[in-house]
Amino acid sequence: MPRGPRLDVQGALHHVMVRGIERRDIFRSDRDREDLLERFAEIAPATGTAIYAWSLLPNHFHLLLRTGHTTISRVMRRVLTGYAGAFNRRHQRAGHLFQNRFKSVLVEEDPYFLQLVRYIHLNPIRAGVVQNLNELNSWPWSGHATVMGRRAHPWQDTAFVLGHFGRSVRAARRAYRKFAADGIAEGRRPELTGGGLIRSLGGRASLALLQKDRERWAYDERVLGSSEFVEAVWHDVTERRAEMLQSxxxxxxxxxxxxxxxxxxxxxxxxxxxxxxxxxxxxxxxxxxxxxxxxxxxxxxxxxxxxxxxxxxxxxxxxxxxxxxxxxxxxxxxxxxxxxx
The missing domain is CATH 1.10.1750.10 (DnaA protein, C-terminal DNA-binding domain)
Structure with missing residues (x-):
């Protein structure tokens, strides 16, 4: 089934996932990874986009970001189009690099922000690319090292993340590291990739209570949040759709x-x-x-x-x-x- 249009409003929080076509590698060298990070450094400030968490794996990457004055589609188009062209030139290849369009999940902030920061930053450990948290503390291809103060990326908003853990940077980093360590045992968490109401309302049986048009939203992978959050998004998009139709x-x-x-x-x-x-x-x-x-x-x-x-x-x-x-x-x-x- 084709995906619906992007869900985005100014200031929205998104979990973004980008995969290589046919699960092929999108990073073959450190130069490739540096190229992508340089694009974040240029495009995030220019578009008012806040990036809180990220991790680069050989055939995919994750981002947790908040849109500013530019829509997520335009932000990611600038990043991905430029990167794909440079990648193809570097490696003397042609054709598509990424699998379809990127996936973005609109996220309810309060219950999921810290969960997603941890989930994204621990991705290299789950994938076996990094062996343990000590190694991850200074691993250059995840935002975890930036939060821990081992790497410098001014475009990554570490202050907002650390502000959830303590008043002083030192105490906040200590609390954040413990929070990250506690999450290692959780393993993969597929529920963090979307599907709001199906979880919040107690499974598919509960969806019969919804109106037909809302039923699709109940397990829409574009939304991660409580029933109230998904309902609010549904109403917002419905109103905008009506306004657009009138226009x-x-x-x-x-x-x-x-x-x-x-x-x-x-x-x-x-x-x-x-x-x-x-x-x-x-x-x-x-x-x-x-x-x-x-x-x-x-x-x-x-x-x-x-x-x-x-x-x-x-x-x-x-x-x-x-x-x-x-x-x-x-x-x-x-x-x-x-x-x-």
Missing amino acids: VQARAERLARLVRRVADRLGLGEAELSAGGRRKTVWTGRGVVSHIAVRHLGHTVSEVARALGVSIQTVLRGVEQGGQLMKAHGWTLDDLTKKRK
Whole structure:
């Protein structure tokens, strides 16, 4: 089943997982790992993204981050596209590096923040890449060493993490290390990769209580949190979806109104402007509609092309020539766009 769209709002906490295509390695050398970390160092501050935890394994990596003024999709696209291109050039290869698109889970902060910091930082021990916590304390490819003060990565927000463990840095690091050590015995924790309501409501039997559209959300891997958190996300996205639909409908009505106005001025039927005719009056009408819609009403070229049933090139010509055509007919922008009482 295809995944739904990304769930993201400014300030949201995400657990991000990126895997190599066909489980192949995405890191072949320390230079590869350094390359990715350099991209975090550049892109995180530029996008207002806070990174709290991370670990790099041969064929995948994990991040715990909070989005800022840039969406998670744009942040990760910048990181992954640049890295994949550089990786391919370094290793003289071609083709996709990553498995599909990255996975991101929207996380409820209070119950899961520290659990995920620990889960992500202990990943190298679970994978057998690092043997024990003492080795992990200074291992360069996990954010654990940064929290412990053994490595310096200014882009990693260690202060926020340590603030959960104590007032002084020294005491906080000691408490954090104990917290990490206590988590080693827990092993793999698949529940930390998403599926909010199925856990919170007591299993699949409880889902019958939900409305049909919400049922999909109950075990949606894009959300990790309590029933209240998932419900809140569901309502937020539903409201945004409704607002988006209203916006799309309003744009379509505005464009249709413009087509009617221009057609009336030229003595044409609305359908004639999108019927593929090449008469001068039809060509003029399309040009005027294209110019006003794109330059003054904020429609995209593709929107106008679909509405008029013409090519993008035809719309682009109209955008450039429509102003002169309006002037030749003595039409003003208000004549063609202002709502009639």
